[in-house]
Structure formats: structure tokens, C-alpha cells
Amino acid sequence: MPSAPEIRHAVDLCLPDGRLNPAAVGWTRQPRYRANLRGWGRNKRWEYWGIVTPDHIVGVVASSLDYAGLLGVYVLDRSTGTVPVDREAVVPLAAGVTMPPYSGAGIAAASGGGVDVRIDQQPDGSRLFARTADARLDVWIPSPEGHESLGVVVPWSPHRFQLTVKDLGRPVSGELVVGDRAFAIEESGSFAVLDHGRGRWPYSVVWNWAAGSEPGGGRAVQLGGKWTDGTGVTENGLFLDGRLHYIGTDLAWEYDREDWLRPWRIRGDRVDVTFHPFHERAAATSLGIVANETHQCFGRFTGRARADDGEWVDLDGLTGWAEEARNRW
Numbered sequence: 001m002p003s004a005p006e007i008r009h010a011v012d013l014c015l016p017d018g019r020l021n022p023a024a025v026g027w028t029r030q031p032r033y034r035a036n037l038r039g040w041g042r043n044k045r046w047e048y049w050g051i052v053t054p055d056h057i058v059g060v061v062a063s064s065l066d067y068a069g070l071l072g073v074y075v076l077d078r079s080t081g082t083v084p085v086d087r088e089a090v091v092p093l094a095a096g097v098t099m100p101p102y103s104g105a106g107i108a109a110a111s112g113g114g115v116d117v118r119i120d121q122q123p124d125g126s127r128l129f130a131r132t133a134d135a136r137l138d139v140w141i142p143s144p145e146g147h148e149s150l151g152v153v154v155p156w157s158p159h160r161f162q163l164t165v166k167d168l169g170r171p172v173s174g175e176l177v178v179g180d181r182a183f184a185i186e187e188s189g190s191f192a193v194l195d196h197g198r199g200r201w202p203y204s205v206v207w208n209w210a211a212g213s214e215p216g217g218g219r220a221v222q223l224g225g226k227w228t229d230g231t232g233v234t235e236n237g238l239f240l241d242g243r244l245h246y247i248g249t250d251l252a253w254e255y256d257r258e259d260w261l262r263p264w265r266i267r268g269d270r271v272d273v274t275f276h277p278f279h280e281r282a283a284a285t286s287l288g289i290v291a292n293e294t295h296q297c298f299g300r301f302t303g304r305a306r307a308d309d310g311e312w313v314d315l316d317g318l319t320g321w322a323e324e325a326r327n328r329w
Contacts, residue, residue, distance in 0.1 A: 026153065073135060156202060166211065204328050220239040245307045301315050
């Protein structure tokens with residue numbers, strides 16, 4: 001199958017009638033899409049930020065599935081392996097959930113069930129604020145000049161498609177408060193990862209996602225699987241000093257669904273990576289005909305990936321996560 005083209009200009013995700021715009025299919029180094037989704041019932045919109053510090057791993061999500069908004073805040077204490085915060089909320093009919101059509105521009109916000117999330121996206125960075133009864137996060141995530149992300153549009157059919165933007169190794173600073181303890185988040189030892197999603201999905205889907213970086217974003221790797229296989233588009237890439245090296249071939253994922261903490265193996269023409277988990281987060285949602293099961297493991301990477309010039313780059317020591325998600329939605 002021919003490699004997907006690089007999109008170098010601004011483009012609408014959808015045609016005026018709501019179908020996928022064929023000119024949008026491909027990948028980008030910068031956010032270039034307007035997610036002009038139409039209709040109701042199958043649209044999915046979300047913003048997920050993962051933050052890694054020397055002390056904690058934090059996940060914040062705000063989303064709209066049309067019939068429900070899902071939002072949550074998760075905190076892993078890396079020194080103890082405990083989870084002091086794991087709050088999720090469901091907002092019927094996604095009432096009050098705001099999801100702008102652009103990645104990196106506008107305000108994304110959601111509130112309900114004791115969880116508040118607000119993401120104020122500006123040209124020079126994003127201010128992320130999240131609050132629950134037992135935690136508060138307030139951080140600034142600048143966007144360095146010349147920093148590249150990976151945007152892709154995956155075409156299942158003219159009526160089912162997904163835009164995703166994965167942005168790795170972003171600097172982050174601010175404060176995390178857990179209970180009555182405040183933790184400073186310093187740029188020197190921390191990084192942030194964005195998963196921006198907009199699309200119209202099939203009812204049932206399975207995906208893999210792995211993301212690893214080092215503070216400062218000198219090396220980072222973004223890997224996906226299953227949901228993009230056979231579409232001609234992947235969400236695979238190597239980042240070196242903020243520059244994307246797109247990897248347009250599907251990957252093989254090997255892991256033990258009976259023991260999620262065993263090493264994961266991810267391989268392809270330009271990827272040979274082993275992921276070594278140190279913590280598993282299992283989450284499940286059931287809303288009748290709608291259900292989700294996710295196993296997200298946090299850990300470290302070893303192995304290598306090949307840059308555009310053919311050089312193999314050592315990925316040993318990168319920190320991040322690998323996951324499997326199964327959705328009926």
C-alpha cells in the first residue's frame with residue numbers, strides 16, 4: 001500500500017455533508033486540521049494530557065462522546081507505587097463540555113461529578129488546570145519554536161474516520177497538589193504528552209498506544225497499532241530534538257493479556273522496542289451498550305528506532321506508557 005502523503009497546508013477534516021474529506025488523509029508535522037464534524041451519536045472528541053515527573057505520573061482527560069462526557073484525573077506516586085488520585089466522572093449528553101475544532105487553539109473544558117478540567121490553548125503553549133476533591137493540577141506547557149508533533153487522519157470509510165495529534169516531549173512546569181501536600185513540577189526533570197482526538201468511530205474497536213520520552217524531549221517515540229492497521233496511515237514516529245521522523249509501516253505488538261506487567265515487544269521495519277512496565281492501571285466503563293476496558297502500563301523503554309537518514313537511534317531509558325484499549329461506543 002502506498003505511503004500516506006504529508007499534509008503541508010490547512011485542511012478541513014470533513015466535506016460539507018459530513019463525510020471524510022479525501023484531501024485530509026495523511027500525516028502532518030504541525031496541527032493543520034479543522035475538525036468540522038457534523039451530526040450526532042458517533043462523534044468522539046477528546047484531549048488527554050499525560051505528565052511525567054520524577055515523583056509522579058499524571059493523566060488528565062476531557063472528552064465528549066456526544067451522548068456522554070467522560071473526564072478524569074489520575075495520579076501515580078512513583079516512589080511508593082500507590083495511586084492517591086483516580087477520579088472519573090460521566091456527564092450525561094456531554095452537557096457543558098467544550099471541545100474546540102483545532103489542536104493547540106481555543107479552550108477545552110469539562111466539569112461534572114466532582115472533576116473539573118480546563119485547557120487554555122495559546123500559540124505559545126497550553127495552560128492545563130484540573131481539580132478533584134483530593135487533588136489540583138496547574139501547569140504551563142510551552143510549545144517550543146520549531147517543535148513538531150505527529151498528526152494523522154485514519155480513513156476507515158467515508159463515514160468513519162479519526163484525526164489524532166500526538167505531541168511528545170513537551171516541557172512542563174507548575175504545581176501538583178495531592179491532599180495537603182504540594183509538589184513543584186520543574187521543567188528540568190519532567191515532560192508532557194498530548195493525545196488530541198476528533199472523529200467518527202466504528203462501534204467496536206481495539207487499539208494499542210505507546211509513548212515514551214526523556215525530559216527535554218531530545219528523544220521520544222510514539223507507537224500505535226491495531227486500529228490503524230491496513231489503512232495506509234500509521235501513528236508511528238521517532239522524535240529527535242523536536243523533529244518528527246515519520247514511520248509509515250504497521251507494527252507487530254506482543255504482550256501477555258494474562259500478565260500485563262510482563263515485557264511488551266513492539267517491532268517493525270524501523271522499530272525494535274521492548275517496554276518494561278512497573279505499574280498497571282486497569283480501568284473499565286459500562287454504560288449499557290457502551291463499554292470500555294483499558295490496561296495502561298507505565299514503565300521504561302529499551303531498544304531502538306531508525307531515523308529518516310537510516311541511522312538507528314537508541315531508546316534505552318525513555319519513560320512512558322503502553323496500553324491496550326477495547327471500546328464499544
